[in-house]
Amino acid sequence: xxxxxxxVVLVSRRSELDELLARHGTRAAAAxxxxxxxxxxxxxxxxHRALEAALTTVGAAVPADWRRGRLDREDLSxxxxxxxxxxxxxxxxxxxxxxxxxxxxxxxxxxxxxPERNPGVLVRHAPPAAARLLPRLSTVDAExxxxxxxxxxxxxxxxxxxxxxxxxxxxQSARYTVSTPDGGRERHSSSGVVVGTGTGATGWxxxxxxxxxxxxxxxxxxxxxxxxxxREAWPSPATGVTLTAGRLGPDERLELSGExxxxxxxxxxxxxxxLELAWGQxxxxxxxxxxxxxxx
Numbered sequence: 001x002x003x004x005x006x007x008v009v010l011v012s013r014r015s016e017l018d019e020l021l022a023r024h025g026t027r028a029a030a031a032x033x034x035x036x037x038x039x040x041x042x043x044x045x046x047x048h049r050a051l052e053a054a055l056t057t058v059g060a061a062v063p064a065d066w067r068r069g070r071l072d073r074e075d076l077s078x079x080x081x082x083x084x085x086x087x088x089x090x091x092x093x094x095x096x097x098x099x100x101x102x103x104x105x106x107x108x109x110x111x112x113x114x115p116e117r118n119p120g121v122l123v124r125h126a127p128p129a130a131a132r133l134l135p136r137l138s139t140v141d142a143e144x145x146x147x148x149x150x151x152x153x154x155x156x157x158x159x160x161x162x163x164x165x166x167x168x169x170x171x172q173s174a175r176y177t178v179s180t181p182d183g184g185r186e187r188h189s190s191s192g193v194v195v196g197t198g199t200g201a202t203g204w205x206x207x208x209x210x211x212x213x214x215x216x217x218x219x220x221x222x223x224x225x226x227x228x229x230x231r232e233a234w235p236s237p238a239t240g241v242t243l244t245a246g247r248l249g250p251d252e253r254l255e256l257s258g259e260x261x262x263x264x265x266x267x268x269x270x271x272x273x274x275l276e277l278a279w280g281q282x283x284x285x286x287x288x289x290x291x292x293x294x295x296x
Contacts, residue, residue: 004082005067006066006084007066007069007084007085008067008069008086008088009071009079009081009086009088010059010070010090011072011076011088011095012055012071013073013091013095014073015052016047016048018048020034020044027041030044050113054113057130058088058111058127061131061134063134063135073091076099076102077102077270077272081102081103081104081106083105083106086109087103088111088134089108089110090113090123091111091113091118093119093120094162094268094269097161098268098269100145100161100292101147101158101161101268103292104290105293106293107142107295108292108293109125109295111123111127111129111130121199122294133295137295142293142294143293143295144293145161145294146198146222146287147161147288147291147292148163148196148267148285148287150195150265150275150283151284152275152277153282156275158275159267159288160200160267161199161267161292162203162269163196163268164195164266165193165264165266166192166193166195166285167190167191167193167263168191168192168260168262168263171191171192172191173191173234174191174192174258174260174263175260176193176257176258176260177257178254179254179255179257180246180254181252181253184242186239187259188230188233188239188241188243189233189238190231190232193229194208194229194231195229195248195254195285196229197226198222198225200268201218201219201227212245214245216247224249224250224287225249225250226247228246228254229244230243248285248286249287251286252286253284253285254284254285254286255282256284256285257280258280258281259279259280261278261279263276263277264276264277
């Protein structure tokens with residue numbers, strides 16, 4: 001067992017103001033850009049201040065003898081999390097999903113800097129709550145959330161909290177064969193396959209399910225089950241449209257065999273961190289062995 005003091009890793013993403021200044025250089029130029037689109041710089045600055053205030057509040061709540069780290073969302077794929085880390089995600093709900101795929105049992109505290117804008121499904125806590133929760137994080141309740149795993153036949157694996165996408169990187173037509181746990185098999189030409197968890201069932205999978213009269217029942221966030229959907233399957237003499245949705249239990253896998261080049265798999269919208277498939281390569285998708293520990 002490690003004797004190191006916990007390390008709090010504070011994760012956030014650049015504010016819209018930061019991105020505007022990086023693009024336009026000055027506040028005046030950013031303000032002009034926003035005015036051309038019917039927006040006001042004052043609103044963007046207010047949101048920036050809310051994020052900075054939340055980060056300051058959480059930083060002040062870290063016990064004095066704990067170690068600290070600060071991380072931007074864009075650097076997640078290059079950061080090595082340690083077993084004793086405590087992760088605090090300050091921002092939108094999607095930030096928790098972004099960081100979850102890089103963790104293996106570390107607790108995640110989601111902090112919502114803008115409750116009037118963010119639903120707070122995963123960032124459940126106001127910034128002042130960090131002072132109460134961080135010192136006793138080992139004893140507070142944590143909700144275990146199911147994650148989804150995509151594994152290539154060469155052993156490469158990718159994990160997601162919301163969903164994984166399989167298809168062409170531009171979402172144009174991808175050709176592949178789908179094999180289901182009950183023995184079904186069909187060649188497809190579609191704009192991709194989305195496989196989601198109960199957490200992701202309120203996001204991308206939800207928007208797809210609303211268009212399906214026979215959509216499978218979505219799982220609960222902690223249930224060891226997934227739902228999968230084929231997007232815009234195209235019927236032709238060589239491709240079918242019968243196997244386009246389903247549900248996977250804890251020990252079931254969906255297998256997809258690529259029949260075109262440049263197919264990819266990515267999770268939770270992080271397209272840059274992806275697996276790439278060559279023609280004939282296979283990916284199996286199912287419930288991941290890891291689970292997210294979300295502080296409640």
